[in-house]
Amino acid sequence: MLPPHEVATDETIFRPDGFIKFPRSDGDPDYGPPNTVVPAKTDVEVNYYHVFGREEKRHDQWRTAFGEHLATYFKLDPLSRSKAKWKLYDFPEHYYFTEQRKGPALEPRTDPYLFGSQGHRFRSTKEAVEHFVWLLCDPDLNKANCRCKYCHKGPRTSTGGDATPKKTAGTKRKGEPMSASSAAGKVGRPRKSQNGDGTEPVQSQTSITIRGLDMKRLVPGLTIASVPQREQELMHELKRGEKERFRVGEMVWCRLEQPVVDPTDSSRQIAQWPAVIVDPGVEFTIQLGYDPEDKKDVKTSIEAVSAPSQRAESPPSLGGSSSSVQQSMVYQVAFFGTMETVRAPESALTPYLAGLIPHELINSDLGAREDHPWLFDENEFPHLNLSRQPDLPEPNFTKAIVAFGFAAEAVAVLRNLYSLTDAYSASDEPEQVLRDLGAAPTDEKKPADMRYYQGIYFGLERLWVGDVVRLRLSKSDIRKLQEQLNATLVADKLPGAPDPSALILDPDASYVLQLAAIYSDPRAPKMVRVAGEIFQIMPQAKYNALQADMQASIKRLEADDSLDAAARLEEAKQLEARLPKPSILTGKPGFPAMPPLPPGFVMISLSERLQTRIPRETTLSIGHVAGRIYPSLGMHSDGPRVAEQIQQTPADKRLAADEDTQIDLRARLSVAGLLSGCVKAMRGSSVHTWTRTASFRGALVIARTKLGKVILGEFDASDVEDSVSVSPSKTPSKKGKAAAAAAAELAAAATETPVQADTAAAGAEATNGAATQSQQTPVTTVETSPQDVAAATGGVAGDAPPSSEDEPPLLPGWVPRQSKTMGGWYFVHTQTKQTQWERPAA
Template identity: 25%
Template sequence: MAPYFPLICHRTDGQFEVATRNGAKEVNQPTAEQMNDTPDANGNVDCYKKLEIDEAKHVDWRRKLGGMLMHLLGGKEHADRNYILREFPDGYVLWEHVKYNVAKAAAESKKEKGKHAAGVFERQDAYLYGHPQGRKKRFRSPADFFPHLLWLMTDQEGDPMNCSCKICSPDGDEDPTAFSGKSEAKNLKLNPPTLSAAPPQTIPNYAPSSSIFTPSAPPAPLPQAAVQVSPPTGSKEQAADASPSGKYIYRPGELVWFNNIANWRLGVVAKRGLKNNKPRYLIQPLSNPHQQQNYQLKDDENLLRPWLAWSTPETTVVKLFNNVPFDQVPWDRVVRSEFDQPGKDSDHIVDGSILAAKVIDASYSLFERNEKALVSPGEVHYMGMFLGAEKIWVGEPVRLRVTTSDYVVLIIHKLVEKTTPQGGSTVTFVGDVYKFVEMPTPYKNPSDWPNNPDLPPRMSNDLRYRNEVAHLARTGMWYEWRLLEPAARKSLADIKGRWYETRTLVPIIHPAEFQADLEKGRTKDADKYMNGRRDNNAVPEQRKKNRKDTLDQAVPMNFKVSRGLDGPPADDAFPDEQPQVQPQQQQPQQQRPQQGTFNNGISQYMNLDQADHGYYGSEMQQ
């Protein structure tokens, strides 16, 4: 009786069905004809049968794969243990091809009852189905599948081009444990394995048709024996925004609605901080160039809303300027009330903020180049970007546009911009697509709940919170994020906006509904209450130089967006913390530089590309 420590692969690209060239769906397994076990006229059977998890060959494959993984990744401290892959990655199924004569098999069975009847089989080979390229691309042995399994468990990029298996890379290594030559040329990135002593499972010396290894249903969660995939991290701000213990909903440079006592208005987060362990924000209101406003300090997140939480109202100067770009409006004439209608209330500051917000919503800029990334000609990889109103990072989820009612997100692994000599720009988001799933719970106790190592920590914590709410109310429901598409590539048009935690944002934007749902043990996604970027916005997509270029004349000319933990601490101090800092005063139009140029006082925030990878000043690559 030998103890086997189980390993689990938390990521998969396995597919139960695939699309054919004509667009039809095809089941990713042997055909119905191949599964037909009816003997022919001579009593011969030639068929495929699915192997169950407790069958000898299934166990043998998983023991060999576990051993190869730990031989390569485990280190000396694990050399005295036996390991087994607990199960194949989701979507992968082991099938056996058998050929035999019925009469001969029956005779041998009577002669040597209980003995393995392999001798009567002309053929008895196992094949692992599930590769995204379809049923003709199957793995013939554990050694065949091992490079693909290793890629699933270790590759930071999630890029199939990094896989050295014979299917993904037909010219890959023959020896799956030899990482040299062509495999190294693919630059496979391995994280150090994080291995814990999982409870061993006893697997006896097996005999045919015996019940050998029957996991509980559902399988109990295991400590993180598999190598974890960690997105690249850059700045301290990125780490802070990724932390589940972070205090802030909003980020410096983001466009938000803020409560102006009598109404709600639009502004930009200049900086954020904590007071009495509660978040506070310094907000710069948007306006037209002639009526710029002073900062406002907000000590309560209930006084703020994401830009995408509400729809944009119409301008107050009739509908004359509703679809006119901000910089094409004759603001000097507007503020002189030349376009006001008698008897109609007009607010030229509000009009300026509305039109500026539409431009911001349709704009994007990237910051913090990833200099370590492998790039193709004309490409630049970045760690973050301002996408419309919001600031997003590599390693976090964004909401996707889909044609169904499903809630789908992309966890960003790469932000790639490709530019042309003519100044064109295309941005590609590379990452894993997940779908939110609600179903009857398969677990009896919270102690059985699995971990979610492939999800960002904030996303995993929010998921656990939602399941705790359902469990405490005895709803019998279970929520999970299910991988739909690994290493997907999405464009700007596919992205709706930032992902927000249910437990953080929904109580603010819909408190009564949230409380009523809690009492019923339900929680709704924040996405249900959010718009998408550029919804009902006719302003064309625009690549901006940086955030200052995007905000342009809607803010005072010496306005700065804080770099937070990545900038000088003095720049993050609030006006009430350093009395010498005075609120920004209205800037006369004649004192403002021409559009596209900036004064020396803020130049350090404009062109940081060469100094520190363009955190807020990345320029388009020419």
């Protein structure tokens, strides 16, 4: 066996370009997948193995995962000499990476398997990594030296010191509450960091960890001078029911004073428009009353005083002491994709994720190219008069529907982008400050520190440190979080103390995070993480039921004569400790007070349930963040509605993990923070841009290109596939997305082509509110790929051919197209460009 350090320095294995090549293999060409024949499309049930090619995404993902595992094992830097992540060049010779597809033909179960080594198959990268280490280190290929679970047949090393059988972890007596050690699983056993220098290891993008607070990390806004924009937008207290304020650069829905109506069908109306927040302000309304000294002077008028940027001087009390002054928020907004700006009251604005594109707009007439000359000039934008200026003509519906689709599609792309802002350093040393801000190279001898930021433009919203955000956690993520919490309980247990009771998390609950840090690792610059305290939002009725069950258990315990008084008291304390306590919604130093929940809901801190000696915080990937929380959208009567909507969660795990619902109630409950954050979430972990300006321009360029193809009828099959593959199990009409509305979910269009957006494009910045960013960049490249943007998943609704003798002919104007990526057939209307999976027959 070769020593690990010798293998790690062998550049024929760990090549400078980041690829790892196997010098030898034990692969047997006769030991491969048993059945690789693809069944006929008419088969109802399937059972075969698909062999992945090197060019397929899943093949690349496994090779990347193996590269990370092997680099960690051989104690190499995460990046190679060429600054590329480690990755297998290919699997060992005569190894086959496959996926077993078994079950219903439309939605088969898929399980990955790696064939090659004679006598067994590997089910995961973790199972195979020890075998791959053996292939790299043993020139003789003596299987007695392999430590993988299949080759190593010897007894496992015992840590008990004698032959006495130990109680299996996870087993418990009937009626005994689960212990923290059992619930912690494999995470319960603390392990040393893989990094010899003691620094925090680079976390994977899906990892969820619990860590002790770094007391050296200063709180932004407390001892570090916070940026004025954060102070203005965040540091204020909201009363229950008061609307959360919108922020500069955010996308919202703006209700039009008068809807734009289709003259041929009054049910088609554009009642609201995507808008960018340009400048918030306060409007003062003075209601004049009666002057007690002059009863005859009756004042009934209303005078409004506006202050968009600064507080105006107090107006004189014209109506005596009985007059009243009311304040309300107003916003200067730009209608996205147009040249228009308008001053809108707060009541006319809605968070974008809480709104929906009307279903009735699907079959609207898009007109011809001559109706939309601005669409084919990158420096032009439409003039529609949405604000109904009296000296301008009324908006034309045909022109407005295309402009609306242009804006909606650009927003769909923008939803995938993020940009970090306002970096800061907690160091007092000027050189270290420059290194923390990325303005100076990092000392190679000293490990690079994390880079912290006070804010982030995340998808359609603006987030600051101190914000409370919704989390998009799948059931597997919640299990990981539960394991981490219980592992922390075990690690913090005093010697000789009994094993604490396990913390069991509700997989259907809504979880939110108060952002305490936004940071990136210089060793993995595209990996952005967030940290803070996690809270669970629970209906009051559910909490009362838990409290009642606990009280009943205590009464049963008091009636148990088999225990003495001391034992009963001790167990009663343990039962009370298991009941979560509602948190007091007060702000921490440097943080604002949390937004109050609607009546009927309580918030429970998971960190407080730990009761650890060292303060803890949870770290997650930025991809776990769903967006801001808007509790003012909630109602007192939403408790039963939440329970009802949980039952409506899609059965398909992939759909449930990122459900972009078209149901008003589900959207509102989600954005309010009362329903699981997997509903109506940002997809901001996809593509990083340097500025908000670059995000706006890149989104507009993509939208202009795609919509121009629709108007000209030059779109190809791949373009139409993007619109129909958003949810293949549902028709575009059910999703409320069509070419007429520019399909708000065409974010997958960003996966087609890299876009270079010239930031000097005339008029674009002022048009779309991008003037809020003072930083200018001459040329910005927004690269979006299938690995970055979250593509839609699911099976095709049908694999039948477009026509047969038993089926009626297609309706006039409809043509069949075959999906290049998924193999099924869909149908396109040549005039309206509408697409659907069902056969449009008479």
